Structures are given as structure tokens and as C-alpha cells.
Amino acid sequence: MASAKILVVDDDPAIRNLVFRYLGKHGYELENAPDGKTGMTKFKQFRPDLVILDVNLPDALGYNLCQEMQTLTDVFVLMLTSRTDTSDKIIGFEKGADDYLTKPFSVEELKYRVEALLKRQRTVTTPERQLITHGQLSIDPERREVMFQGEPVMLTALEFDLLHVLASNPTKVLRRSELISQVWDYEHQGDQRVVDVHIGQIRKKLEADGGHRFIKTVRGVGYKFAPPDTVLD
Structure with missing residues (x-):
């Protein structure tokens, strides 16, 4: 470093x-x-x-x-x-x-x-180097690449880390404070809504239809990653 x-x-x-x-x-x-x-x-x-x-x-x-x-x-x-x-x-x-x-x-x-x-x-340790695949979405932690429907998704470093943490814990609800702790890697003193901003950017890039297919908001708590076969909109 x-x-x-x-x-x-x-x-x-x-x-x-x-x-x-x-x-x-x-x-x-x-x-x-x-x-x-x-x-x-x-x-x-x-x-x-x-x-x-x-x-x-x-x-x-x-x-x-x-x-x-x-x-x-x-x-x-x-x-x-x-x-x-x-x-x-x-x-x-x-x-x-x-x-x-x-x-x-x-x-x-x-x-x-x-x-x-x-x-x-x-931060990517050996067990975490495995490719994560959910439907047509694939996340490569080693190359730090995301593909959706066969096309690359251009994420910032922080957006990639947020998506990786969520996709590594499918269906688990993660509080904003937990995401900040895991992704920012220090005690964030500012507004936790910064998480919402980055999630919004991921959604724009990943879900063109705006349906929030993969990342679900759990009101009053945080977010969870919902694989395609678990989504019931």
C-alpha cells in the first residue's frame, strides 16, 4: 500500500x-x-x-x-x-x-x-475470489468486473464493493451501518444516505428498466440482494 x-x-x-x-x-x-x-x-x-x-x-x-x-x-x-x-x-x-x-x-x-x-x-481473500452468478448477472471479484446480459457494467470502485457485499449475502438484509462498515472500512461520521446514493447509481447502471430487480430496499432498515428467482414484484 x-x-x-x-x-x-x-x-x-x-x-x-x-x-x-x-x-x-x-x-x-x-x-x-x-x-x-x-x-x-x-x-x-x-x-x-x-x-x-x-x-x-x-x-x-x-x-x-x-x-x-x-x-x-x-x-x-x-x-x-x-x-x-x-x-x-x-x-x-x-x-x-x-x-x-x-x-x-x-x-x-x-x-x-x-x-x-x-x-x-x-480485500479479496481466497474464498472470495470465486465468480458470483445470479441469472444473467456475474460478478468477478478478482478482475473486479461485472457482466449483465452479456454486456459489461461500468461501476466505480465503491459501487463494485457495495454490489459484491450484497450479492455475496443473497436475501440477507444489510443495514446501512453494516454496509458502511464493510465497504468504507472505517467509522463513517457523515450522513448514512450516502449509501442510498451509491445504490441508486448501481440501479441505474444495472437495471435499465428501473425495476430494482436485484437490490431491494427494506424500509427503515437497509438493503438486500434478491436473486432473479426470488423476486416477487
Whole structure:
């Protein structure tokens, strides 16, 4: 994990330098950029494992940059914002952000969140490497690929992890807090509705008819994965 490549995109030189120095001391390979244009250039050249991305850049919205980056690679994106409004964070999650950190923040917490995100690349243990198949849906945990009706489904890293956890426990109701614990891998202090946002994105990509065929909402509790032969709409 310590050899992971991290790109920091923020127009505040103090934040760039602080993050660069602190994470650099812990063995990460880093690059930084002060704006969106430079950020995209370095992203394509550096090919980072994770991007720490400010929401408000001089020449671009971090939300849009996040979406553009994730069309190119399966990169993790941790967004930085001075905004505390939940709706702003939801926009970021809808664009593919994996996590959020509100300014001002401690570098210790930033490091912890970075480690939690990067750990997802290593969380698949041997018994969990088996292909999961439910009807025309197949989930390959080793390749981190999802196929539905013979076509690939493009999910973000966090969306894949959520779907994998649910599909690994068919018909079991999982609370939002349980999903956060298993997927985010740390004690999430924010609004648990972030789970709803990501589930909504999975549904859009997986279920074109909007029928929520695989992921069922259990009101007041959470979600469960319903294999095709158990769904009674």
C-alpha cells in the first residue's frame, strides 16, 4: 500500500504542500497540480491509484474532473470541500467520488481515509475470489468486473464493493451501518444516505428498466440482494 501513487489537485498551495509532505513521509509516491487542466495532464501521465481532488478549482469543478478521470481508469477519488451541505456531497458521489473530507481537516484523518480506500485493492481473500452468478448477472471479484446480459457494467470502485457485499449475502438484509462498515472500512461520521446514493447509481447502471430487480430496499432498515428467482414484484 505504501508504494501507491497519489495525485493531489488543489489550488491552495498550503494544502498541496501539507498533503505532499505528510503522505510522502509515509512512503507514497505523489504528484500535485494547482488546477483542473494541469491535473488532467498529470493524471494521464502519472496514472495514480488515488486522486485527492478539491471541489472548487480555478478552471473546473472537481465533480466534473472526477467523472472524467473515472471514464479513463478505475481510480479512487477522495474529494476535498469547504462545503458542509449534504446535497453537495451527494452530487460528488453521483459523479463517482469514493469519499469526502471537509476542510479544515487533520492530515492523520486524511491518511486513514487514504489507507481505507486503497485497502479495497487488497480485500479479496481466497474464498472470495470465486465468480458470483445470479441469472444473467456475474460478478468477478478478482478482475473486479461485472457482466449483465452479456454486456459489461461500468461501476466505480465503491459501487463494485457495495454490489459484491450484497450479492455475496443473497436475501440477507444489510443495514446501512453494516454496509458502511464493510465497504468504507472505517467509522463513517457523515450522513448514512450516502449509501442510498451509491445504490441508486448501481440501479441505474444495472437495471435499465428501473425495476430494482436485484437490490431491494427494506424500509427503515437497509438493503438486500434478491436473486432473479426470488423476486416477487
